[in-house]
Amino acid sequence: MSTVLPGQHPTVVPGRHVDTAIVTARTNENVFVGEEIVRHRRSARLIHWGVAVSFFASLVSGMPIWTPLFSWMATLVGGLQVARLIHPYTSLVFVAFSIAQFLHWQGEMKMTEHDREWLGPKLFKFMRYEDEAIDTGKYNGGQKIFFYCVTFGALAFLLSGIVMWFPESFPKALRLWAVILHDLTFIGFLVGVISHIYMGTAAEPGTFRAMTVGTVTRAWAKLHHPGWYRDVMAEEAKKSSAKIPVK
Numbered sequence: 001m002s003t004v005l006p007g008q009h010p011t012v013v014p015g016r017h018v019d020t021a022i023v024t025a026r027t028n029e030n031v032f033v034g035e036e037i038v039r040h041r042r043s044a045r046l047i048h049w050g051v052a053v054s055f056f057a058s059l060v061s062g063m064p065i066w067t068p069l070f071s072w073m074a075t076l077v078g079g080l081q082v083a084r085l086i087h088p089y090t091s092l093v094f095v096a097f098s099i100a101q102f103l104h105w106q107g108e109m110k111m112t113e114h115d116r117e118w119l120g121p122k123l124f125k126f127m128r129y130e131d132e133a134i135d136t137g138k139y140n141g142g143q144k145i146f147f148y149c150v151t152f153g154a155l156a157f158l159l160s161g162i163v164m165w166f167p168e169s170f171p172k173a174l175r176l177w178a179v180i181l182h183d184l185t186f187i188g189f190l191v192g193v194i195s196h197i198y199m200g201t202a203a204e205p206g207t208f209r210a211m212t213v214g215t216v217t218r219a220w221a222k223l224h225h226p227g228w229y230r231d232v233m234a235e236e237a238k239k240s241s242a243k244i245p246v247k
């Protein structure tokens with residue numbers, strides 16, 4: 001296996017037709033490969049796209065059940081009856097992927113003192129990139145809050161959904177609360193996911209590839225997550241000094 005050191009440019013090994021960044025990103029993350037840094041290894045990306053695809057399947061099958069305004073969406077899954085039938089199952093898949101996502105990322109999503117500022121008046125400054133981000137680690141406070149909202153939202157969908165799936169097993173008052181919780185959770189998700197897609201694509205160019213090929217550029221990392229960039233650099237420096245033979 002060839003090693004591509006930091007600062008060394010080519011990510012394609014001449015004559016081998018292998019993109020080392022993509023190959024490295026299958027099993028590693030938080031490492032440099034030439035001018036790129038692996039941000040999300042393959043397992044993280046597969047879980048994320050499992051969450052996203054099952055979320056949209058639940059959205060398309062759930063919205064026509066919610067209101068006739070979206071009945072046209074039912075045609076995408078084969079009609080209203082099919083939508084009613086598949087919605088609980090696509091949603092169970094969504095909950096399962098959300099739990100996998102929580103287990104996979106929870107170690108990296110611990111809130112720091114700096115992250116908590118995202119819950120206060122500084123939020124709008126951060127959103128407008130008006131506050132310095134020198135300490136921002138792999139994920140900023142907004143991303144961590146979104147992560148927890150997705151996890152708790154998935155649980156709220158599950159609990160309220162079970163009550164709505166088997167209505168005869170629950171008292172009327174609980175069924176009413178379940179519908180309210182399901183609808184409020186859905187509205188929260190809609191706002192959150194639309195903002196999330198915007199942030200992950202148009203608002204911050206260079207971010208989307210972190211979830212496709214798995215890598216970002218050094219410039220992207222320095223700009224958006226300088227604390228993480230420094231940590232990866234420090235780790236690489238440690239690894240390189242460990243390789244120097246002691247005389």
Ligand code: HEM
Binds near residue numbers: 143200208
């Ligand atoms: C087409 C739709 C989507 C796109 C383009 C997208 C894009 C992305 C990207 C690029 C990242 C990595 C951000 C980074 O490394 O800094 C990410 C992370 C994440 N995504 Fe998505 N995503 C989509 C749908 C969803 C959905 C539907 C959910 C949940 C319901 C979701 C939940 C998350 C979470 C929890 C993270 C980690 C926290 C964060 O970076 O915000 N994503 N997504």
